[in-house]
Amino acid sequence: MYGLVDCNNFFASCERVFNPTLRNRPVVILSNNDGCIIARSNEAKALGIKMGTPFYQVKDLLERHDVAVYSSNYVLYGDMSRRVMTLLSGFTPNLSVYSIDEAFLDLGGLQDTRDLVAYGQTIVQTISRGTGIPVTLGVAPTKTLAKVASYFGKKYTAYHGVCIIDTDEKRQRALELTPIGEVWGIGRRLRPRLEQLGIHTAWDFVMQGEAWVRRKCALAGVRTWRELQGVSCIPEDDLPQKKSICTSRSFAGDGLEHLEQMEEALANFATACSEKLKRQHSCCAAITVFAYTSRFREDVPQDAIYENVMLQVPTNDQQEIINKVLSAFRCAWKKDGGYRYKKAGVVAWNIIPDSAVQTSLFDTVDRVRQSALARAVEQIKMKNGPDAVKMAVQGTSRLAFLKREHLSPAYTTNLNEVIVVKCH
């Protein structure tokens, strides 16, 4: 059996943990640059606020209903997520963290339903007491069915956060009540196509033949179809190593116009990619740098830059990645183009373990010197903090281009921002 633990309205719940006045009040969280709504409390959902709605389109509505609005505080959410996952790892030898707010638990040892219900309640209550985050647990023979179970666990309060699908009768009943679009693996495109073919519930889908599913939904559809029948076919512990690593941002306002501004932003994106590569002990053999103007502005000239760099010798070195990114970007830069770039980023790909790097006879980089410098920089950072030393081209205004007007404090990670309790 698999358990799926899913944090309820995770970002909104994180804000609530440290601000009790937000309880029973609708809460929404905005994306970077305060652009879109990316998380909502139940009260906000009830107001009809949709995921992904641009903030400016619902600003009036939010004010009318006294909705609390927050900028994304990923430092806080990341730390709260780590706490939840740490607690969960105590309940299973096999925890697979699926996203910032979800994890699959291997519950293989527990077959008896009464045991499962009790164990599930313990898990939910432990997370709630330990972190203040409400979670839902769905349990079923496959991961896709565990998702279905958690859908019902959230929908009906009578489950008290734990819903278990452990018999064929329960499975059929659940699938009959599950709209096809709610199934994990059926997305925005497939749903209308299936509905047109008369498939409205997960059960309608399961009742089709395999060849039919294969024809209409390709291989991924067949996998979902089998999972819904109780045949597990989503591989264990997927992708610990990332196959591509991307750092990108939108720029607030009209975007960036000058090469120097772009260079500063890209140098910081390149640095972030280098750090992510080092964290998973990888090197990349290819890098992409991209930038484009706003696709929403038909009244201004449009441009897109997209440059690939193939490396002779894979690397994760900050300086080298910055150099490659910037020289490729400068070649593609249109002097006097007058474009305002709204979004840019760096992607590292063709990733291999850093232990498997092959050198090249024609390498022009002094690797000995490079790694000595990188080691020295790392030691300075360890001793004096992550911002103690940086490349000049990175500038001093990290994240300055982000608009975050509704940011909450970093309650759990910054000593100057921890919560203060006043005694009278």
Add this chain to the structure above:
DNA sequence: TCTGGGGTCCTAGGACCC
């Protein structure tokens, strides 16, 4: 005025080989 930021996998088609 204002529209996120990451990832994965699969498939079709083109380029190339003999």
Add this chain to the structure above:
DNA sequence: TCTGGGGTCCTAGGACCC
């Protein structure tokens, strides 16, 4: 008029997830 029969590799684009 008529135009083989296998392969491989790469890439772009489409689908999905959070």
